[in-house]
Amino acid sequence: MQRRRPAVPPLGSRILGPGREGTRRRRIRVQLLLTSLLVLANLIGSAIVMVLVAFVVPGPSVFTFALWPITFLAVPLYVVLALLLGIVLGTRKTLRALHWAQTDRAPSPAELRVALAVPWRLTLLQGLLWFGAFALFTLLYGIAEPQLIPKIAFTILLGGAVVCANSYLFSEFALRPIAAQALQADTPRAARAGVTTRMVLTWAVGSGVPVAGLMIIAIWALAKGTVTTVQLAVPMLAIGGVALATGLLLTLLVASSTVAPVRTVRVAQQRVAAGDLSADVTVFDGTELGQLQAGFNLMADGLRERERLRDLFGRHVGRDVARAALDHSGLGGEVREVAVIFVDLIGSTTIAATLPPTEVVDMLNRLFAVVVDEVDRYGGFVNKFEGDAALAIFGAPLEIDDHCGSALAAARAIADRLTVELTECRAAIGVAAGSALAGNVGAHARFEYTVIGDPVNEAARLCEFAKTLPGRTVASGRAVAGAAPAEAERWRCGDEVTLRGRLEPTRLAVPQHVA
Incomplete structure (x- = not known):
């Protein structure tokens, strides 16, 4: 008889593996998934910037002959170098910080804190690379065409915000196997980024930054005074579309990261209610939801201990x-x-x-x-x-x-x-x-x-x-x-x-x- 696969994987997603696997296989899985998701986050941000700069945000075009060296040489070169630098540097720092996981040993308290902070470190690295792009290309385009400064600055900041939000959520997802291994040694006590932080991050990128962009466009239109309806409607519709798409993506990511721990607890709770006291939950979340998972395990341990005492008591005096x-x-x-x-x-x-x-x-x-x-x-x-x-x-x-x-x-x-x-x-x-x-x-x-x-x-x-x-x-x-x-x-x-x-x-x- 074929064994039925569990309804909810231990780590909340089947692509993250079974929860318990060999050190080498887990390292390869995490590294490939982390690299792929970080590249995807940067490609999404780059695509948003390209579309906004080329077709949406009002202002001079960046495809003129005078701007050719910047648009077709400097920008692609920086993107490639930033991707390589972000992947190599980010992966190297991550592996160095998670060296204990490669030796398959329990982390020290300091190593545990570092392991749970890795998504933030990777996000900070992406933010620094995008801030470098903001500073460099605002300066280059500004020297060549001063009227491009607001356009370039806004689009790069919007793209960078989307990349940073996606990078944090993606890396947190990809690093769940490591977080689960780290949290075997200790219960998450003080979450560095709780559920509230995730929700605020989603609001900031999905609503805050796009709305700020629309306000900037409105101010520009008022200041210029000669903006046509079409010139005003196109960027507003485009930025609204970007806000809807990125907001939906981030909402789905946050919902997934929030629901996954709750779902594992719910399934384990159903097993306990059915009489299976061996039910346990893999703690993989470093937020309040991880505390919920760890709390369920403590409760299950208490029930098992109570049942052992009950059984022992029954053996001594009779059922x-x-x-x-x-x-x-x-x-x-x-x-x-x-x-x-x-x-x-x-x-x-x-x-x-x-x-x-x-x-x-x-x-x-x-x-x-x-x-x-x-x-x-x-x-x-x-x-x-x-x-x-x-x-x-x-x-x-x-x-x-x-x-x-x-x-x-x-x-x-x-x-x-x-x-x-x-x-x-x-x-x-x-x-x-x-x-x-x-x-x-x-x-x-x-x-x-x-x-x-x-x-x-x-x-x-x-x-x-x-x-x-x-x-x-x-x-x-x-x-x-x-x-x-x-x-x-x-x-x-x-x-x-x-x-x-x-x-x-x-x-x-x-x-x-x-x-």
Whole structure:
């Protein structure tokens, strides 16, 4: 059967990989993706500048013969050099800052801060390169044609703003695998660029800068006084179109970077709600959303720890007792009609003196495993292990229809299995029934669920007496009388015996198959 792919990749996108992969493969993936996205961001910015300068923003043309050296030599040369410099310098600095990731080790606190700041550093580098273009070409075009200064300055600043915004969002996306590796060592505590910063960045590039450009055009039109409707409408429509396109692109990028962490948490939450406590989230966001992811993991760890304690508690006191304790954790009890089984290893003192401790423990574990299996099968619970003996209760804390019959059937099943599975030793079994106090005893700081009363004492004495009988299994006549006919017929009542420490005689009953 083919394994179904997860609905949401660990890093929010399948092109970022599975979240856990080899160091070399992750480095190649990140480097190729980062380089491609940074080139794409610069090409988008360059295309915006070319269209605005050539066809939209009013002013002298840059395609005249006098401006030919600047337009067709200096501009392409600077673009190519800036791309190469940005890619080489940016990649080199990034790899140097992320050297710890290439050695597959946990980063130090300082390295963690640097890793989360890499998108900002790359954005700053792109901003410096575009500011260099702004200064250089405003100067060159301004010397050749002073009226071109507003046109060149505005378009390069607008293109640079778009590039910087895209560069930050693109690099943050491409570096998610590194961020996830870094955040394995620590939870993001103070986001350098939170969700609010992303939204403000989107507003600035998608609305703020274009609106400022439109205002500049309006001021220019008012100052010139002779601008036609066409001259005013064309740049306004073009800049509005650029604003719509870039605003949509940045909004989609911000929405993706915001939704991806939330979606991973939502999917993991659904798994937890379905009972899968192994669900975990890869923390890859350095903002408040990363804190949300890390917070979910802390919650899941707490649930797993709680479930482990619950399971351990249930193993110690029994599942039913554990549930009852969680619902009613106070001291006290109630009188219940119960049946009690007492199982004791015969000759335990001699066994402990002649066998190594490890073999004694193994023998006891196999004995108790049989007792637990059969008691659970017939609806009782093992109340406690006392050295080489076990005490099982039927009828408390949960009521069962035929507690006497269930206890007698469990006693027979235990005796039959021990004869086959524990041939190197023998165990005696006593069964009694009657009224007893069942509940929590002890102190508020520490208590246990137990059963106190005559049936417990009688079962212990019957177990002691059973050591002298051929079948080593005996029950009280009262237990047999309280059982359903189907089980009572499997027992044969005999003489009455006054057991040690008791005042009233007890009628004995043994299984029918015992001679």
